[in-house]
Amino acid sequence: MLADFDDACGKIGLQLNLTKTMFMRNGWVPDAPFSLNGTNISECSSHVYVGREVNMMNDLAPELGRRKRAAWGAYKSIEDVVKKTKNIRLRAHLFNTMVLPALTYASETWTLRKQDENAVIVIERSIERVMLGMTRLTQVRAGIRSSTLRQQSKIRDAAVYAKSSKIRWAGHVMRLNDHRWTRAVSDWTPRNVKRTTGRPSIRWSDFFTKSFKERCDALRVSRTDRTHWTTLARERDKWKNCWRPLGLPDDQRESRSRSRSSWALVPPRKQEAGVNLSFGVQSSNKRSFLHFLSNIKTVSVESIFETAFTV
Structure with missing residues (x-):
C-alpha cells in the first residue's frame, strides 16, 4: 500500500521523504521491519501529528x-x-x-x-x-x-470548554454518512481479539454513555424507553437541546456565573431559555485522524498508513 502511494506521488511530481516518514505499531502487530524500495522506515512510540502528540497507549x-x-x-x-x-x-x-x-x-x-x-x-x-x-x-x-x-x-x-468541544464534534461525527473512518471507528467493536485482564481503558465514547445513563436514571426512564446517545446525536436540534452546561460562565452576565458546578443533562421540556449551546460544525481532517487514534484498539500497520494518507 505504501508503494502504491509512492507511485501515485511520482505521477504528479511528488516524492515521499523517507527520512521524515515514521510509523507506530500496537501490541498485536508482529515485530517486523517496514521498508519501501529497500529503505527501512523508522519506528516511533509517539509522534506529533497536526499539532497533537499521539501514541498507541492513548496516554494524554x-x-x-x-x-x-x-x-x-x-x-x-x-x-x-x-x-x-x-x-x-x-x-x-x-x-x-x-x-x-x-x-x-x-x-x-x-x-x-x-x-x-x-x-x-x-x-x-x-x-x-x-x-x-x-x-x-x-x-x-x-x-x-x-x-x-x-x-x-x-x-x-x-x-x-473541552467537554463542549467534544459534544460538538460527537454530533458532527454521528451525522456523517459518507463512510469515513471517523464514523466507522466510532461504531466499530472488535470481535476477534480477546480483552486483556484488568480494568479496560477509558474510551472516547464513555463520557456520553455515562452522561446519558445518569440522565435516564435521574428521570426514572425505563430501560425499554431509553435512547442511545448515537441515535440522539444524529438529530442536530435534539442533540443541541439535551445538553445544559452548568459550568459555562458568561462574560457578560453575572447571574449565570453562579451556576458553575458540574455537567448535567436535562430533558427538552425543562430546557431553560438562553442557555443552549450553539454548536458550529468544524469539518477538519486532522480531527478525524486524531479521533481515529483515540478510539483505535486493534489495527494493522497498513491500516494506520491507509488512514494517514487518506486524511
Missing part, C-alpha cells in the same frame, strides 16, 4: 504537557495588555480567545480521565492567578477560594 499526559507550554506561550503574548487594562470583560475575552484554544487544542478527541481533567484545571488556575496578580501562597494565606477568583476573572472553565 505528554500532550497535556505540550498544551501547558502552549497556553503559557499564548498568555505571554497578551500579558502586557492584560496587566494594563482594567476592563474585566476585555481581559476575559483575551483569555478566552487566545489562551483557552491553545490549552484545549484538539480536545474534541480527548479521552479525559479524572486526573487529566484536574491537570487541565490546575493549568488554567495557575495562569488565572498570574493574570490577577496573585500567587498561590498569597491565595492560601488570605483564604481566597478559587471560585472567588473565577468570579473576578470571568474566564471560561477549560474543562467545561
